[in-house]
Amino acid sequence: MSTFGALNTAYRGLTAAQQGMNVAGQNIANAATEGYTRQRVDQSSVAAPARGLFSGEALQAGQGVSVNAIARLGSSFLDAGVRSAGAQAGYASVRSAALQGIEGVLQEPGDNSISTALQGFWSAWQGAANQPDKSGPKGLLLNAANSVTDKISSAYKALDSQWSSVRGQAQDAVTAVNAAAAQVASYNTTIRSTLAAGGSANELIDARAKLTDQIAGLAGGTVREQPDGTVDVLISGNALVTGGSVRTLRLAGATAMTNAATDAPRVEWTNPSGTAALDGGELAGALSVLAPADKGGAIAQAAASYNSFASDLARIVNEVHRGGQLPDDTSDNPGGHDFFTVGPAGSEALGIKGPADIAGIALRLPGKGALDTGIADKLSQLGTGADSPDKIWSGIVTGIGVQSRGAQQHESLTNAAQASALTGRASQTSVSLDEENVSLLTNQHAYQAAARVMTAVDEALDVLINRTGLVGR
Secondary structure (H helix, E strand, O other), rough: OOOOHHHHHHHHHHHHHHHHHHHHHHHHOOOOOOOOEEEEEEEEEEEOOOOOOOOOOOOOOOEEEEEEEEEEEOOOOHHHHHHHHHHHHHHHHEEEHHHEEEEEEEEOOOOOOOHHHHHHHHHHHHHHHHHHOHHHHHHHHHHHHHHHHHHHHHHHHHHHHHHHHHHHHHHHHHHHHHHHHOOOOOOHHHHHHHHHHHOHHHHHHHHHHHHHHHHHHHHOOOEOOOOOOOEEEEEEEEEHHHHHHEOOOOEEEEOHHOOOOOOOOOEEOOOOOOOOOOOOOOHHHHHHOOOOOOOHHHHHHHHHHHHHHHHHHHHHHHHHHHOOOOOOOOOOOOOOOOOOOOOOOHHHHHHHOOOOHHHHHEOOOOOOOOOOHHHHHHHHOOHHHOOOHHHHHHHHHHHHHHHHHHHHHHHHHHHHHHHHHHHHHHOOOOHHHHHHHHEEEEEEEEHHHHHHHHHHHHHHHHHHHHHHHOOOO
């Protein structure tokens, strides 16, 4: 190696050490930056010049060090695990939140619950039976009946409102997926051109990775890396992003719960059109609770339970009440009067109503005296039977509670899996300040060593050029 070659070797060492210190400083500065992946200088030795087979030249040392790239220490395997866990956690969280919302509508147990209103309703019948000749207890009975019907219809309306809210969240998720996909395509274009020009795109890749994680959490999906630095984002095998192009999604189907049975909400591709199958994410969770009752939609099933309960309550009470005689009924064949009326099929909970006034309340059996309370006594005992409305309602509450508890447990498990996946990736990609300080010191010493080599070569050159061959000195 010539002396000037040694000077160049030392210079290469200086620049490599300087680059190492720069990267260590970059890592330290971004230690708390979300989504940042630590970087390392990728170095290799520069080989010695090639020599001829029969040249007889002596073996030579290499030419120093070369900085090949700034490597991003990410792992596609760990990234895929985080995206998969995020998709499952997103699905479970939406279902759990929806079922907890349904459970909140029940308000069981509590003073404003239907079970409490039913107890008051049966007690009001007994109160009316104790004073059949008084209008006050009958008025209290009407209030108790209205309390039951109001709670049933209000709860149904709350479920309808919750259904609309979840659909709105699903629409927001679709919009977010389309926006994130457009950004990923934009990053793909920039990253491809940057890498082709020989630049470093590590920070751009970090930003793109955050977007792909977001897409996975919203709609599931997988990521496929390409040799040119771009990624394809796939949803159930269909491309959402390919290079710089995007295929967008839209939310189709019913906008009201009453229409969901014939036009269930669904996610579709816009161009070309077609139903988009989802393999996880918040969108899949939302669609699962928005589905019709016969397809397992939790909200529609709960609404159907309220309709069924309203029908059962009206049927059980009316079967007894029809055998009674109204106060003002003087016909030869009294009876046959319903206490409750319900709405048409599919909206029984919204249409259930009691009598308009106390004239519609039958306390006595036909042909009995004005103070007879045979019907009222029977009705006051309806809450204790094996097939009573109370038992039916208790079964509905228990079923929803079990379903909600299962969803919460699933959410806890998926959250734990997601946390584990994030921790595993962080162990690979996050910045260790201790490690970076060691790297910084190592590169500082390497820089000082290269500088001393350069000083030694400079002094040797000075002697050779300025002092060698001078006579008389």
